[in-house]
Amino acid sequence: MSVFPRRRIGVGILGCGNVGSALVGLLEEQRSAIAGRTGMELDVVRVAVRRALRDRGAALADGVLTTDAASVVNDPEVDVVVELIGGVEPARELIAAALGLGKPVVTGNKELLAGHGADLYAAADAAGVDLLFEAAVGGGIPLIRSLRESLAAEPVRRVMGIVNGTTNYILSQMTEHGAGYQDALAEAQSLGFAERDPTADVEGFDAAAKASIIATVAFGVRVPAAGVYREGISGISAADIAHARRLGYVVKLLAIAERVGPVEDKPELAVRVHPAMVPMGHPLASVRDSFNAVFVEGDAVGELMLYGRGAGGRPTASAVLGDLVDAAGNRCRGTWTPIGDLGEAVVCPIGHLESEYYINMEVLDRPGVLAAVAGVFGRHGVSIRSMEQEGLGQQARLVFITHQAAERGVQATLGDLRQMESVRGTPALLRVVGYSS
Amino acid sequence: MSVFPRRRIGVGILGCGNVGSALVGLLEEQRSAIAGRTGMELDVVRVAVRRALRDRGAALADGVLTTDAASVVNDPEVDVVVELIGGVEPARELIAAALGLGKPVVTGNKELLAGHGADLYAAADAAGVDLLFEAAVGGGIPLIRSLRESLAAEPVRRVMGIVNGTTNYILSQMTEHGAGYQDALAEAQSLGFAERDPTADVEGFDAAAKASIIATVAFGVRVPAAGVYREGISGISAADIAHARRLGYVVKLLAIAERVGPVEDKPELAVRVHPAMVPMGHPLASVRDSFNAVFVEGDAVGELMLYGRGAGGRPTASAVLGDLVDAAGNRCRGTWTPIGDLGEAVVCPIGHLESEYYINMEVLDRPGVLAAVAGVFGRHGVSIRSMEQEGLGQQARLVFITHQAAERGVQATLGDLRQMESVRGTPALLRVVGYSS
Numbered sequence: 098m099s100v101f102p103r104r105r106i107g108v109g110i111l112g113c114g115n116v117g118s119a120l121v122g123l124l125e126e127q128r129s130a131i132a133g134r135t136g137m138e139l140d141v142v143r144v145a146v147r148r149a150l151r152d153r154g155a156a157l158a159d160g161v162l163t164t165d166a167a168s169v170v171n172d173p174e175v176d177v178v179v180e181l182i183g184g185v186e187p188a189r190e191l192i193a194a195a196l197g198l199g200k201p202v203v204t205g206n207k208e209l210l211a212g213h214g215a216d217l218y219a220a221a222d223a224a225g226v227d228l229l230f231e232a233a234v235g236g237g238i239p240l241i242r243s244l245r246e247s248l249a250a251e252p253v254r255r256v257m258g259i260v261n262g263t264t265n266y267i268l269s270q271m272t273e274h275g276a277g278y279q280d281a282l283a284e285a286q287s288l289g290f291a292e293r294d295p296t297a298d299v300e301g302f303d304a305a306a307k308a309s310i311i312a313t314v315a316f317g318v319r320v321p322a323a324g325v326y327r328e329g330i331s332g333i334s335a336a337d338i339a340h341a342r343r344l345g346y347v348v349k350l351l352a353i354a355e356r357v358g359p360v361e362d363k364p365e366l367a368v369r370v371h372p373a374m375v376p377m378g379h380p381l382a383s384v385r386d387s388f389n390a391v392f393v394e395g396d397a398v399g400e401l402m403l404y405g406r407g408a409g410g411r412p413t414a415s416a417v418l419g420d421l422v423d424a425a426g427n428r429c430r431g432t433w434t435p436i437g438d439l440g441e442a443v444v445c446p447i448g449h450l451e452s453e454y455y456i457n458m459e460v461l462d463r464p465g466v467l468a469a470v471a472g473v474f475g476r477h478g479v480s481i482r483s484m485e486q487e488g489l490g491q492q493a494r495l496v497f498i499t500h501q502a503a504e505r506g507v508q509a510t511l512g513d514l515r516q517m518e519s520v521r522g523t524p525a526l527l528r529v530v531g532y533s534s
Numbered sequence: 535m536s537v538f539p540r541r542r543i544g545v546g547i548l549g550c551g552n553v554g555s556a557l558v559g560l561l562e563e564q565r566s567a568i569a570g571r572t573g574m575e576l577d578v579v580r581v582a583v584r585r586a587l588r589d590r591g592a593a594l595a596d597g598v599l600t601t602d603a604a605s606v607v608n609d610p611e612v613d614v615v616v617e618l619i620g621g622v623e624p625a626r627e628l629i630a631a632a633l634g635l636g637k638p639v640v641t642g643n644k645e646l647l648a649g650h651g652a653d654l655y656a657a658a659d660a661a662g663v664d665l666l667f668e669a670a671v672g673g674g675i676p677l678i679r680s681l682r683e684s685l686a687a688e689p690v691r692r693v694m695g696i697v698n699g700t701t702n703y704i705l706s707q708m709t710e711h712g713a714g715y716q717d718a719l720a721e722a723q724s725l726g727f728a729e730r731d732p733t734a735d736v737e738g739f740d741a742a743a744k745a746s747i748i749a750t751v752a753f754g755v756r757v758p759a760a761g762v763y764r765e766g767i768s769g770i771s772a773a774d775i776a777h778a779r780r781l782g783y784v785v786k787l788l789a790i791a792e793r794v795g796p797v798e799d800k801p802e803l804a805v806r807v808h809p810a811m812v813p814m815g816h817p818l819a820s821v822r823d824s825f826n827a828v829f830v831e832g833d834a835v836g837e838l839m840l841y842g843r844g845a846g847g848r849p850t851a852s853a854v855l856g857d858l859v860d861a862a863g864n865r866c867r868g869t870w871t872p873i874g875d876l877g878e879a880v881v882c883p884i885g886h887l888e889s890e891y892y893i894n895m896e897v898l899d900r901p902g903v904l905a906a907v908a909g910v911f912g913r914h915g916v917s918i919r920s921m922e923q924e925g926l927g928q929q930a931r932l933v934f935i936t937h938q939a940a941e942r943g944v945q946a947t948l949g950d951l952r953q954m955e956s957v958r959g960t961p962a963l964l965r966v967v968g969y970s971s
Contacts, residue, residue, distance in 0.1 A: 119834070123687075123834050126689065127687045127688075127689060130687065130689070130754075131686075131687050133754070133875070133877070134686065134687075134754045134874045134875070135686070135872075135874055136874075231684065237832075237834070237835035237836060237838065238838060239676070239679075239680040239683075239684035239685070239838070239840075242676075242679065242680070242683060242684050243676040243679070243680065246676075246679060246683075246856060246859075246860055247668065247676035247679050247853070247856040248676070248852070248856060249568075249571065249572070249856060249859045249860070250560075250564045250567065250568050250571075250855045250856060250858075250859045251564075251852050251855070251856070252563065252564060252567070317567075317570070317571045380820070380841060383817070383820050395674075395852065396848075397556070397560050397674070397848040397849065397851060397852040397855070398674035398842065398843065398848070398849050398852035398853075399674060399842065399843040399846070399848070399849050400842060400843065401674065401675060401676070401840075401841065401842035401843075402839075402840075402841040402842065403676075403838075403839075403840055403841075404817060404838065404839040404840075404841065405835065405836065405837060405838035405839065406835065406836040406837065406838075409836070411833075411834040411835070411836070412834065412835050412836050414834060415685070415688050415832065415834035415835035416684070416835075418687045418688070418834070419683060419684040419685060419686060419687060419688070421687075422683075422686045422687045423683055423686070426872075427869075430869045431869070432864075432867045432868070432869040435572075435863075437571045437572060437573075438570070438571070440570070
């Protein structure tokens, strides 16, 4: 005898692209297994698409497809809504409508949650229904649930993630094959790992949206997207990567959410996205190709890493399906997993942070230049840990690693260096990231 | 205004050793953060200990400590019971009593769950309360929740885990410093990573209990502990590790639960613990020292790995605390996370499995021996992929890697080889594990 009564749950899906069609297929394949384990028959009753005529790959019954997304949300047969349209509108309006009708929502919409998450979370809690979003960060990696539930009471110190597969693929190609940035990008584009306009990925916008969501979930606070400092990878050269490697580091684009003040109701956080030099022995250093991984440091749990496929139809659909089964089960039991009250975070500006830095610059190869450059570092209180000089004919390349220094001092140093007649081009800067203390 | 009414939840803890005292400390530290995020005040109202007079490190109010565990379970002030005694009795009886009283239970007791899990899971579902056990496998790693919830509907193919920190520490020392097994074990004992009687760890009993729990949670079936094939690491030599390394492999003790038949209501599984050769590029290969990691392969999600501290008071207490907050929240909302009906697994005996094998043996160094040895492999249908011969004076060492072969054929081969007068000692065998197909 089952502990559950058999129950039919109507699923409405908004958007049926890559992830949506994978979800429809997976629901069909796993239908009887889900029923066996949970007692629920998950039926896809309505699917909203932009154009009804496109072949969807998965066989859907007549009358399931519609171009009217609002009618899916309002359909009384639809018990749970899955939003896979992406972007802010009409996704925001549709999700708000579903929550208002007391229907749980599963979404993977990072842009929407980064920009309007707090309102939607509050609406879900007010309605007493689930708003689940595992697929928004890290594709199939069970990160959001781990942060929201397993680590709900963990004093998390820092979360650092490789959360953008495109940039990790590009950096891996540069690291492993010595490719330049433009060549690695072109290859990623030809393989479908990068968009024709790669800005959202390579300039860190995608990772910044995910950093905002991670910070909210890890620290239980609202983090305005505007509070996320952002640098992309388009300025990274093959030379930077080769230098980093020789020094024992791998360059990764990291999304970092970090507690910089004491644990309080209103924690002081630093949330940022930038390329960083990660020591080769660090678990994040071995995350290659388009894989994603998130490294969590907590006062009690110590070090955790969650690794997997951060994108792709089926991995992302797997995350959506996990949420869908959870939301459907909660709906049957008349409950939900609350997000809880989100406090305001005090966001620490990047200028207030400290780090070790890698700085690579070209200078005219003549007497006195090194002394002048070193003098600039000293004036801003930036202490040099190591320096390498490499002859380039008329010029020389100087590569510095600093001791722990204030970002403000380093930025002031770079500003002064750019003014020097003997410094050519723009010095490259990478922050060194290790274990938190 | 909070979406939750403030509510006080009485926590009863059975056992206050390493993990129990860390939990008491963590609850105290995180008390106001938990209240802020969930509205619940978690109060430790009773703690059962073996001897009341021992100093517990954490300051507990008068009257909290008792030596009468049953009184903790029965105390009407106790809403949630945390069992950290370990072993089968009296833990089983106390948990059953708590569930019978409608009190959710959090436990980290792998031995109990591996042996009596099915009855306890059924009792929890019948009572409609949580039985949560994140701490039973992988310490602070959010594995159980990920498998039970995020991957509830994922067609999991295989789960492979480094789930015993003691053996991983010993194997890491042998790999990185060329230490012999006995020296590495002695060092682990002196550092407190291994018990004075290390049998439960080094012979794989601990990992086998965890493999049984993983198989149940990943595949939704009962897996009798007797169905778990088990080999430990005490037979691994420094030479085996050095050979594996030269061939591009790292030796790890793995707990493996794998679907070997088609996906059905009654899946055919192979569940086993044995040392294995893992390719150096595999994510499990870089899991060093006493860290744990679990690698999950699913048809939809692809490859996932969860990595972290598999033991220790605070990491384990972190997992218990995550479960405790969840169980307390569910209790407030009058719900629970059902385990669901567990089917019977068909357990595939190890003899029916196939793998590639590493076989290392010493033979007399005289003409005709290699031909005779190769003939034995051939007679049992085991095809050799590579062979290396190394002179050892009067004797020679032969190291074989086979093609994919049936375990039965390989075991028959070893049986015959042991009978040969020219074969010295017992050939060593390691299974090669890669990516599942």
